[in-house]
Amino acid sequence: MHHLSRRAILMGGLGVSAAALSGCSSTAVSGFGSKAHGPVPLATPSPGQRVMVKTLVAKPTTLDLGGPTVATWAYGDTVPGPLIRATAGDFLRLTVDNQLPADTTIHWHGIRIHNPSDGVPGVTQDPVAPGSLFTYQFTVPDPGTYFFHPHVGVQLDRALYAPLVIDDPREPGGYDAEWVVVLDDWVDGTGRTPDDVLKQLVGMGGSASPKGGMGGMGGMGGMGGMGGAQPWGDAGDVTYPYFLLNGKVPAAPDVLTAKPGQRIRLRIINAASDTVFTVAVGGHQMTVTHSDGYAVVPQEVGAFYIGMGERYDVVVTLKDGVFPVVAKPFGKSSGGQALGLIRTSSGTAPGPDVSPAELAGPVLIGSRLQPAASSRLPARAPDATVQLTLEGSMQPYLWGMNGAPFGKNTPLTVKAGQRLRINVMNMTMMAHPLHMHGHTFALPSGLRKDTVLLAPMEQLAIDVDADNAGDWMIHCHNIYHAESGMMIGLHYVS
Numbered sequence: 001m002h003h004l005s006r007r008a009i010l011m012g013g014l015g016v017s018a019a020a021l022s023g024c025s026s027t028a029v030s031g032f033g034s035k036a037h038g039p040v041p042l043a044t045p046s047p048g049q050r051v052m053v054k055t056l057v058a059k060p061t062t063l064d065l066g067g068p069t070v071a072t073w074a075y076g077d078t079v080p081g082p083l084i085r086a087t088a089g090d091f092l093r094l095t096v097d098n099q100l101p102a103d104t105t106i107h108w109h110g111i112r113i114h115n116p117s118d119g120v121p122g123v124t125q126d127p128v129a130p131g132s133l134f135t136y137q138f139t140v141p142d143p144g145t146y147f148f149h150p151h152v153g154v155q156l157d158r159a160l161y162a163p164l165v166i167d168d169p170r171e172p173g174g175y176d177a178e179w180v181v182v183l184d185d186w187v188d189g190t191g192r193t194p195d196d197v198l199k200q201l202v203g204m205g206g207s208a209s210p211k212g213g214m215g216g217m218g219g220m221g222g223m224g225g226m227g228g229a230q231p232w233g234d235a236g237d238v239t240y241p242y243f244l245l246n247g248k249v250p251a252a253p254d255v256l257t258a259k260p261g262q263r264i265r266l267r268i269i270n271a272a273s274d275t276v277f278t279v280a281v282g283g284h285q286m287t288v289t290h291s292d293g294y295a296v297v298p299q300e301v302g303a304f305y306i307g308m309g310e311r312y313d314v315v316v317t318l319k320d321g322v323f324p325v326v327a328k329p330f331g332k333s334s335g336g337q338a339l340g341l342i343r344t345s346s347g348t349a350p351g352p353d354v355s356p357a358e359l360a361g362p363v364l365i366g367s368r369l370q371p372a373a374s375s376r377l378p379a380r381a382p383d384a385t386v387q388l389t390l391e392g393s394m395q396p397y398l399w400g401m402n403g404a405p406f407g408k409n410t411p412l413t414v415k416a417g418q419r420l421r422i423n424v425m426n427m428t429m430m431a432h433p434l435h436m437h438g439h440t441f442a443l444p445s446g447l448r449k450d451t452v453l454l455a456p457m458e459q460l461a462i463d464v465d466a467d468n469a470g471d472w473m474i475h476c477h478n479i480y481h482a483e484s485g486m487m488i489g490l491h492y493v494s
């Protein structure tokens with residue numbers, strides 16, 4: 001059966017009609033956030049707290065992706081934007097200088113942040129208008145690998161993203177060097193902007209390929225049969241001309257130079273808007289040490305999946321030679337991949353299409369990692385339980401949560417101090433990376449995540465301790481799904 005009709009039928013069968021999801025006739029949920037907000041004062045540093053101050057200039061620019069030159073919007077003149085690095089406990093005062101021709105904000109993805117600096121327009125702040133500034137002020141309480149991006153429209157699918165690394169002053173280390181690896185799917189400035197892509201998806205009912213083909217898996221997705229070899233069903237809607245690793249196409253890869261025998265920590269961030277990747281380092285096993293910033297029981301793998309918004313830290317002991325770091329898009333008919341190189345000697349580099357054997361072996365599903373003892377929530381029964389269903393269809397292109405698109409659905413509520421259990425049910429034939437702002441939830445195994453990839457029809461109970469008051473977002477990190485309504489509020493009530 002054709003994958004689009006499969007989804008449509010599924011929705012019908014579950015009694016979620018397109019009309020129920022559609023709410024209004026306008027295409028997208030404007031601004032990726034819509035309600036008015038009350039004034040909540042920004043945080044200020046405590047006496048003696050170390051303060052880091054930086055300004056990010058969001059502006060139109062032209063970037064060289066290693067061959068293709070594209071007009072886009074970026075933080076400065078690079079993609080990814082400048083790395084921000086601080087130590088757990090620091091206070092950050094980060095100003096966005098909006099030189100874009102559109103409103104923007106910055107969301108600090110994964111940070112257990114003070115609510116007024118969360119960057120959601122219409123919820124935690126007014127949008128930052130063209131020509132104006134906004135200063136985010138917050139403590140970074142937890143170490144880990146994070147990133148930041150706008151929370152307006154589909155701006156994430158431009159070059160507006162950059163890594164945010166929070167160091168742990170108590171961490172033993174156990175590695176010699178580090179490489180931050182940011183993955184992306186790229187369309188902006190290749191004849192279409194991400195706004196054009198969204199318009200195509202909404203207007204044409206799900207096809208955002210320039211030739212009118214399908215971006216998904218065709219008939220191959222299914223429900224994750226084949227021994228889990230194809231677990232994500234229809235993984236993406238958009239056909240991308242390029243996939244980038246640290247802002248470069250495979251023809252001109254970013255290179256890490258190191259010495260044989262060195263232990264390298266890779267901090268891998270999926271900043272893509274519509275692409276799940278399979279990641280491998282040719283000729284090497286990786287030891288996964290952290291997921292979304294939190295320590296896991298170290299696990300040796302040849303390859304792993306990474307959904308949009310997820311981060312994994314791995315340690316690799318380097319051999320002698322030149323090795324590809326490959327991120328292969330899952331379920332994209334267009335082909336292509338993202339590539340970087342690790343060079344420890346003067347060998348010949350593999351070509352842009354290199355396909356390491358590790359990609360064909362077992363691939364770790366990150367949500368099956370086990371938490372390190374230090375990452376577990378204290379044992380406790382939930383005080384309250386709520387349901388969260390993920391729904392949608394490609395034709396028409398409508399996505400929602402709990403029966404309606406964002407703005408029409410009812411926010412989840414929690415009382416401060418409660419442990420909330422959220423029973424999540426993915427009622428679609430696509431995988432969705434579910435992201436929660438301001439908190440890191442626990443899977444039934446105890447694994448801590450702020451973004452978890454749900455397989456088609458997967459059910460998952462996630463527990464969250466309500467220890468960070470405010471109005472928060474829970475949404476799919478496929479930015480086209482989120483902007484089309486696959487988002488819901490999480491509100492603290494008294």
Ligand code: C2O
Pocket residue numbers: 107109149151309435437473475477
């Ligand atoms: Cu990285 Cu609300 O998103």
Ligand code: CU
Pocket residue numbers: 431432433476477478481482486
């Ligand atoms: Cu989604």
